[in-house]
Amino acid sequence: xxxxxxxxxxxxxxxxxxxxxxxxxxxxxxxxxxxxxxxxxxxxxxxxxxxxxxxxxxxxxxxxxxxxxxxxxxxxxxxxxxxxxxxxxxxxxxxxxxxxxxxxxxxxxxxxxxxxxxxxxxxxxxxxxxxxxxxxxxxxxxxxxxxxxxxxxxxxxxxxxxxxxxxxxxxxxxxxxxxxxxxxxxxxxxxxxxxxxxxxxxxxxxxxxxxxxxxxxxxxxxxxxxxxxxxxxxxxxxxxxxxxxxxxxxxxxxxxxxxxxxxxxxxxxxxxxxxxxxxxxxxxxxxxxxxxxxxxxxxxxxxxxxxxxxxxxxxxxxxxxxxxxxxxxxxxxxxxxxxxxxxxxxxxxxx
Amino acid sequence: xxxxxxxxxxxxxxxxxxxxxxxxxxxxxxxxxxxxxxxxxxxxxxxxxxxxxxxxxxxxxxxxxxxxxxxxxxxxxxxxxxxxxxxxxxxxxxxxxxxxxxxxxxxxxxxxxxxxxxxxxxxxxxxxxxxxxxxxxxxxxxxxxxxxxxxxxxxxxxxxxxxxxxxxxxxxxxxxxxxxxxxxxxxxxxxxxxxxxxxxxxxxxxxxxxxxxxxxxxxxxxxxxxxxxxxxxxxxxxxxxxxxxxxxxxxxxxxxxxxxxxxxxxxxxxxxxxxxxxxxxxxxxxxx
Numbered sequence: 001x002x003x004x005x006x007x008x009x010x011x012x013x014x015x016x017x018x019x020x021x022x023x024x025x026x027x028x029x030x031x032x033x034x035x036x037x038x039x040x041x042x043x044x045x046x047x048x049x050x051x052x053x054x055x056x057x058x059x060x061x062x063x064x065x066x067x068x069x070x071x072x073x074x075x076x077x078x079x080x081x082x083x084x085x086x087x088x089x090x091x092x093x094x095x096x097x098x099x100x101x102x103x104x105x106x107x108x109x110x111x112x113x114x115x116x117x118x119x120x121x122x123x124x125x126x127x128x129x130x131x132x133x134x135x136x137x138x139x140x141x142x143x144x145x146x147x148x149x150x151x152x153x154x155x156x157x158x159x160x161x162x163x164x165x166x167x168x169x170x171x172x173x174x175x176x177x178x179x180x181x182x183x184x185x186x187x188x189x190x191x192x193x194x195x196x197x198x199x200x201x202x203x204x205x206x207x208x209x210x211x212x213x214x215x216x217x218x219x220x221x222x223x224x225x226x227x228x229x230x231x232x233x234x235x236x237x238x239x240x241x242x243x244x245x246x247x248x249x250x251x252x253x254x255x256x257x258x259x260x261x262x263x264x265x266x267x268x269x270x271x272x273x274x275x276x277x278x279x280x281x282x283x284x285x286x287x288x289x290x291x292x293x294x295x296x297x298x299x300x301x302x303x304x305x306x307x308x309x310x311x312x313x314x315x316x317x318x319x320x321x322x323x324x325x326x327x328x329x330x331x332x333x334x335x336x337x338x339x340x341x342x343x344x345x346x347x348x349x350x351x
Numbered sequence: 352x353x354x355x356x357x358x359x360x361x362x363x364x365x366x367x368x369x370x371x372x373x374x375x376x377x378x379x380x381x382x383x384x385x386x387x388x389x390x391x392x393x394x395x396x397x398x399x400x401x402x403x404x405x406x407x408x409x410x411x412x413x414x415x416x417x418x419x420x421x422x423x424x425x426x427x428x429x430x431x432x433x434x435x436x437x438x439x440x441x442x443x444x445x446x447x448x449x450x451x452x453x454x455x456x457x458x459x460x461x462x463x464x465x466x467x468x469x470x471x472x473x474x475x476x477x478x479x480x481x482x483x484x485x486x487x488x489x490x491x492x493x494x495x496x497x498x499x500x501x502x503x504x505x506x507x508x509x510x511x512x513x514x515x516x517x518x519x520x521x522x523x524x525x526x527x528x529x530x531x532x533x534x535x536x537x538x539x540x541x542x543x544x545x546x547x548x549x550x551x552x553x554x555x556x557x558x559x560x561x562x563x564x565x566x567x568x569x570x571x572x573x574x575x576x577x578x579x580x581x582x583x584x585x586x587x588x589x590x591x592x593x594x595x596x597x598x599x600x601x602x603x604x605x606x607x608x609x610x611x612x613x614x615x616x617x618x619x620x621x622x623x624x625x626x627x628x629x630x631x632x633x634x635x636x637x638x639x
Binding site: 057103104106107108109111112113115116117119120121123124127128130131249250251254257258261296298299300301302303304305306307308309310311312315 | 386434437438442443444446447448450451452453454455456457458459461462567570571574575578607609610612613616617619620623624625627
């Protein structure tokens with residue numbers, strides 16, 4: 001009880017810090033980076049939800065990230081109404097997730113097969129959008145732009161004020177707020193009856209089905225919600241970077257898996273923390289001077305070794321490790337005076 | 352007529368290519384139920400081994416057929432001992448750990464050889480059919496693929512080694528009870544799978560060249576071919592190569608090669624909805 005209260009307090013404090021302190025005091029670069037991190041954080045959250053709580057291991061969650069981004073860019077270029085475009089994008093991502101989910105869950109595909117299929121879908125999209133250079137690939141006013149993506153994506157505006165695109169500082173606030181809202185949504189979802197059944201299916205699908213729950217509907221439901229969330233992440237990404245086929249590629253999907261493994265499968269905050277830490281690390285690796293011995297700090301090499309190490313040695317990830325460490329510390333502190341109140345311990349306590 | 356002839360040859364080349372990039376993965380998956388995410392990087396290492404040793408003055412054929420399999424087989428043994436061994440029976444963890452290995456190998460090769468394309472021109476000239484031409488080397492690949500599958504069939508069917516392999520594949524516990532150490536069979540399988548991947552990677556290197564990230568080009572195709580094939584290593588890979596290669600060639604000729612690739616992957620997704628256990632899960636069940 002005390003542990004989860006402490007956890008919520010830490011999450012609330014970091015949210016307040018990121019939402020209110022940073023915009024006042026940090027410089028523009030930090031905020032632009034922060035927006036990118038937050039959009040990736042939402043993406044990490046969407047996979048954390050389905051992998052950690054529904055046991056659906058999607059290796060291609062970035063597919064919906066990209067679909068959201070592209071749908072936003074295309075809709076915004078055509079409609080002159082970015083609020084509508086964002087809604088369309090999230091709906092498009094949710095719809096594609098529902099469609100793919102129907103294929104997979106009604107085909108009773110699970111485990112690794114599901115991972116490979118989702119990854120394949122993501123790579124199909126990446127290939128497809130990579131070859132959309134040239135004039136024949138335009139949707140309305142939106143050129144798809146092939147490998148270069150759509151750099152001319154209109155920046156999101158406040159509803160009812162279409163002439164003023166948000167400046168980067170406000171995009172940052174929007175991104176962090178979206179991250180917080182998505183976290184709360186996940187928590188709420190898991191607290192409902194629906195969430196409890198989803199977790200039950202993860203624990204033992206056969207048993208849940210024998211109790212009368214059709215696992216296909218529940219999996220489809222949670223997969224669709226996660227797809228929508230990834231779509232929202234894509235919209236944010238389109239606003240702070242721009243959409244390109246790289247959003248779907250193997251690298252993005254691989255990074256996503258690394259964030260979750262490092263942060264801890266089965267938690268929500270862990271993957272977001274893992275995402276931030278990993279992005280900071282790869283940013284740092286991008287800036288060091290790669291000469292001599294430092295040449296070995298190739299980002300791929302470091303990330304790959306990290307991922308393999310975590311799977312082999314710290315399969316639970318960082319957050320569960322920190323929590324169990326905290327538990328041990330708490331019980332050590334709690335136990336000591338209870339053992340016997342000798343003079344020694346009394347002295348210890350007074351120090 | 353010429354056009355028809357060239358389409359048939361192109362079809363054979365596409366199918367052989369698909370079978371070649373998948374067979375190493377199929378060996379490991381069929382035998383060990385391990386999905387090796389670093390498969391694309393094994394192909395890449397094979398390509399580098401062949402090209403680098405050829406540049407060092409070694410005959411191209413020796414580089415492809417001898418050096419590449421030995422080098423990548425050795426890498427396979429090393430990785431099996433260091434990583435895979437600890438993860439048997441944990442399918443998802445193996446996949447994640449090999450994903451890490453895949454990234455690490457990309458990084459390693461980038462550090463050592465730089466992020467540039469290396470290549471050698473394919474030997475043997477080309478075959479002219481009327482107004483069209485196709486590389487003789489590509490036709491050779493079809494023959495090599497056929498030989499590789501035939502050899503695989505012979506080993507599995509007619510040698511005691513093949514019997515042990517099939518036994519372990521069918522029932523690990525039972526073969527252990529009969530005195531066969533499954534962990535040794537697995538280690539050997541992984542090494543053979545890696546060596547075959549090295550060979551096939553070296554074989555396709557003269558056509559496409561090598562770059563540290565080339566594995567990503569093959570990995571989706573190889574996965575989808577193996578998974579669509581199902582449990583039977585040879586028949587499954589061959590069956591899905593024919594089916595998916597056919598779709599790929601057809602769409603490539605009608606539209607563009609890239610759309611051909613997209614169609615290949617999409618066809619596999621639909622196929623798995625219809626046959627979740629792959630082709631050999633329903634047909635040719637007795638095949639190898």
